Amino acid sequence: MNNDVYAFALKNTLDEIQNICPDVSNTFIFKDGKILAKGETTNEKPANNTINAFDTITERADAIGGLEAVTIQGANGRVNIACMNDFYLTTVSSKKADENYVNTLTRVLIPTVIKLVEKIHPTSTDDETLTVEPEPVEDEVAEENEADNAEIDENEPVEEETATTEPTEEAETPEVDDEPLLPEPPVTQFIVENLGGLLVSSDTVRIDKTVIAEWNNLYGDKKINEVDVETLDGITTRCKFKPIKDEKHKGKGTIRMPEKIQLTLETKKGDLVMVKPVVE
Amino acid sequence: MVKKKRSIHETATTVIVDDVTSSEEDQAFTDISKNLAEIRKTKGVVGYILRSTTSATIDLKEPEKIVEYAILSSQVLDSSREISDLYDLGDVESILIEGKEVKALCMVIGENKISIFMEKDADHADILERVSP
Numbered sequence: 001m002n003n004d005v006y007a008f009a010l011k012n013t014l015d016e017i018q019n020i021c022p023d024v025s026n027t028f029i030f031k032d033g034k035i036l037a038k039g040e041t042t043n044e045k046p047a048n049n050t051i052n053a054f055d056t057i058t059e060r061a062d063a064i065g066g067l068e069a070v071t072i073q074g075a076n077g078r079v080n081i082a083c084m085n086d087f088y089l090t091t092v093s094s095k096k097a098d099e100n101y102v103n104t105l106t107r108v109l110i111p112t113v114i115k116l117v118e119k120i121h122p123t124s125t126d127d128e129t130l131t132v133e134p135e136p137v138e139d140e141v142a143e144e145n146e147a148d149n150a151e152i153d154e155n156e157p158v159e160e161e162t163a164t165t166e167p168t169e170e171a172e173t174p175e176v177d178d179e180p181l182l183p184e185p186p187v188t189q190f191i192v193e194n195l196g197g198l199l200v201s202s203d204t205v206r207i208d209k210t211v212i213a214e215w216n217n218l219y220g221d222k223k224i225n226e227v228d229v230e231t232l233d234g235i236t237t238r239c240k241f242k243p244i245k246d247e248k249h250k251g252k253g254t255i256r257m258p259e260k261i262q263l264t265l266e267t268k269k270g271d272l273v274m275v276k277p278v279v280e
Numbered sequence: 281m282v283k284k285k286r287s288i289h290e291t292a293t294t295v296i297v298d299d300v301t302s303s304e305e306d307q308a309f310t311d312i313s314k315n316l317a318e319i320r321k322t323k324g325v326v327g328y329i330l331r332s333t334t335s336a337t338i339d340l341k342e343p344e345k346i347v348e349y350a351i352l353s354s355q356v357l358d359s360s361r362e363i364s365d366l367y368d369l370g371d372v373e374s375i376l377i378e379g380k381e382v383k384a385l386c387m388v389i390g391e392n393k394i395s396i397f398m399e400k401d402a403d404h405a406d407i408l409e410r411v412s413p
Contacts, residue, residue: 026367046366053359057377060355063348064379064397071376072360074369092367 006117010037013113017105023097025077029110031087050090054081082107085114119184183218185276190255192262192271201240205229206256207275209243215277226278229255229265237264238278312392312411313337319410324402326382329353329395340397349384352377353395356386374408389413 014027018039028038028047033055035047054070061067069082077094080103089110093102188211195206205227215224230236239261244250255275262268309332316328320339327340329350338346360375375386378400385396385404389411396407 049366050363053362057352057355057359060348060352061377061379063345063352063382064377064384065381066379067377068380069376069378070356070360072363072369072372073374073376074364074367074372076368076370079363079367079369 007037009113009117013109014039021102023094024091026092028090029087084111187274187276189272189274192267192269193254193256194269195256195258200258202258202260204240204242206244207241212243219279223280224277228276230274231265231267232272235265308390309335309392319407324399326397331393332391353386357393376404
């Protein structure tokens with residue numbers, strides 16, 4: 001599911017680029033020689049051939065410090081292949097297309113979408129299963145494997161093929177992403193207040209009830225038993241929390257903190273800290 | 281019998297490889313060669329390679345990279361033709377390849393294949409204009 005979302009987001013972005021710029025006839029994004037997403041009007045075969053041709057240039061590009069972009073200007077149009085966040089975006093446009101406009105559009109939109117998807121799904125983008133349309137290799141290999149079941153598996157090509165099937169199997173069985181998407185834990189800033197007393201637990205901070213309620217609303221049934229507290233100097237600790245009971249401390253943007261935690265964080269009353277819920 | 285002359289002149293910054301039949305001097309090649317020599321003086325231009333079917337002129341700031349640059353420019357021209365055919369771009373007018381350190385402008389003018397190497401911030405559009413027929 002994760003990868004599908006990735007490909008879906010990029011594909012939609014490419015389609016939108018083509019809608020906005022009708023002079024852009026083909027668009028696709030690839031990484032490590034594989035197409036991750038392509039526009040509606042883009043055929044896979046020429047796209048793959050383009051990637052192969054580009055790769056042959058890349059192999060010779062050490063002399064210029066590695067390849068970042070290629071622009072081919074033909075009599076009837078232009079092909080641009082540009083590196084963006086480790087992805088390569090290819091755009092094919094007619095001669096009429098405004099090169100600056102297309103470049104500006106693509107160089108803003110694509111990196112933004114990539115960053116957004118990475119933020120929502122912070123898993124590795126190196127996964128080969130980002131491919132929009134899984135190739136039918138798996139069926140063939142599965143059949144071969146079944147046929148070869150009786151044989152001893154010391155055959156190297158079979159091992160290689162089995163290795164290539166792993167990602168495609170993942171693509172079809174998205175067991176990892178069955179869980180609903182959780183939003184990024186919100187970071188709230190608080191001013192440190194002292195918390196003392198005989199019955200005060202030294203490993204528990206007190207936070208405003210309304211903030212805790214917001215967290216509960218955000219994460220529903222998910223348990224939030226601890227928070228990460230970080231100082232402006234970057235010192236972090238994880239501790240338990242409870243709502244502030246004392247009326248005079250409610251709604252004032254403070255976090256009541258026992259001395260022990262203050263010492264751990266090298267902070268003191270009046271200092272600013274950032275608090276993030278730990279969602280289980 | 282064709283008399284072949286092959287000589288390598290090496291100065292501090294220039295390497296020239298001539299492989300010319302004296303009776304068949306290509307006027308276009310000479311003109312482009314002169315033009316490139318002028319462009320070479322432009323700030324940010326680190327060198328060029330000019331090849332025709334019979335001759336080649338190479339002027340690079342780093343002569344030790346001649347082979348790498350020559351192979352790269354040849355590959356760029358070949359691959360670009362392939363890509364151009366895939367999308368019916370017609371004749372390839374120019375190719376800009378941008379590396380992390382250097383960029384190169386490649387062109388084909390008649391039988392002459394040109395690659396101009398320059399620093400990343402050099403004005404390739406201006407150079408393209410100057411070298412275009």
